[in-house]
Amino acid sequence: MLRFVVRRLMLLVPILLGLSILVFLWIRALPASPAVSLLGERATPESIAQIEEQYGLDEPIHVQYWSYLKTVAQGDLGTTIRSRRPVTDELRERFPATIELTFAALLFAVTLGIPLGFAAAKRYGTWVDHSSLVLSLLGISIPVFFLAILLKYIFAVELGLLPTVGRIDVLIDIEHPTNFYTIDALLAGDLAAFWDVIKHLILPAIALGSIPLAIIARITRASVLDVQNEDYVRTARAKGLAPRTVDARHIFRNALLPIMTIIGLQAGLLLSGAVLTETVFAFPGMGSWLVEAIRQRDYPILQGGILFVSLVFVLVNLIVDVSYALINPRIRVS
């Protein structure tokens, strides 16, 4: 097992190096030079020359890359153009928001998707099965941002049930030691604030969770269909076990493997893919941060943000692989 993990970690090295090269070259491929993008619109030739010397932009490219790699390895992602704060400081505020949202979205997708897929497989070929297929097809055909707009229209504008923007009501004032607002509210012992944070999470979570919901339902259905024709299921039935026991112990447990994998992969995607949902709901997470950055040409944010998000994505996939190998011994051997 340890060997598998080590080998998997070794594979990560070239990917991370390649990623850093790509992000490093990316900022140099932009129409505006890094100095100009740092200074913004007010750049003069003198200030550009000064910045280029200060940041070593007049040195050979491999020297520049090496020093870039060194600063990034020290956890320094540079300074934003607009707020002049370290990128990592803003990251620390934004990332917990996206983790909260991802968690809520996955919760929604899993609690609905697995029962839906299971029910469809158990009633294979009936209307339950057909409608679950149609639903999951719709789920992957609807653009996330359009679903977000629809939800906003129905639940916020027409019914007035839920808030439409932000993470918490502006009038609620609590401390944010962790930047996970749910945890912050509980730490402050303010249940009203906690409920408000939850209410702000509901609609974005449903919008973001729709695609994973469709995919989880599809995989669950296919996986249960595969497993329920296995010999051990027939044996379990033949020895007279109650159908519910067979479902729970023999079918569901064995069908769970591919489902777990897909949930892990979706987690990685969601952590990085909340760009559109966050924009519609003005949810101050990673996604809306990057979109604001590109609108304002705040390239240091984009450079650091894309690198960070990709790193998280790769690491989550690694965790999925390793946990998959933990559950399934066949992977470790091959």
Add this chain to the structure above:
Amino acid sequence: MSVAQAEAREIQLEAPSGLWSEAWRRLRSNPGAIVGFVIVTVFLFAALFAPLIAPEDPRSGDLDRLGGVCCPGPSADYWFGVDQQGRDVFSRVVYGARFSLLIGIVSVAVGLSVGLVLGAAAGYLGGWVDSAIMRMCDIMLSIPGLLLAIGLVAILGQGIWQIMIAVGVTQIPIFARLLRGSILAARESDYVLAARSVGVRGRSILASHIMPNAMSPVIVQGTLALATAIIDVAGLGFLGLGPQDPATPEWGTMLTDTTRYLQSAPHLALIPGAAIVISVLGFNLIGDGMREALDPRFRGRA
């Protein structure tokens, strides 16, 4: 008549049908795929004959039509209502089909052509070429698709062509991996071994055994990629990274800013959104149908 004779007769009665004609027959009997074909036909029709179908110029409007409110909803004169610039939404949606078709074709063409060349090179040549191409794909896939596209737009600049290319580039590694995998699988398969053992020459093994089998997942993926490309480009358009002229009737761009009018004019968001969903659904239905038709594992299932 002995059993063997009867069987022999049955075998003869069965017309020798090729991979494609059989797949086509199965596709035609799939209700989902038929619905998909109908949707895509309507979509193609709207895209090709937009100037004949649309009653008005999609770019120019008449503010007098607003009558001081935003915005008049669907009526007998304006089937899908009027937008905030006094333009006919129906005409804009019809012309939008052109953009979405163009978007789908251009981005998939970029992803497919580059991806196929890379995938075929990796699959055939193997060795260091293979490792270099595959590591490059791994790196590209480690950046989430939409972010990669946003990063590319930052380099290429804003615009409809730029976002099509950006979305196409994000699809390159997917096609490259797919074709490489299926070429490798086909090369090791029993039917290629069989063809080789009866003395079929290398080139015709490649042309008539490896490629047709390696291509079928690529065709399925290509159809599904059309759907993804339409969604992704609409997403970039919605973020305001699309056409620089906001009058361009692109469905995603049409959705930008409509959230402000959700209360008074929900049709501004609902109609272009529905157009995206329906056309994407059409391509997904065809793609799913093709997967079932071309995948041997589904054969024999009704």
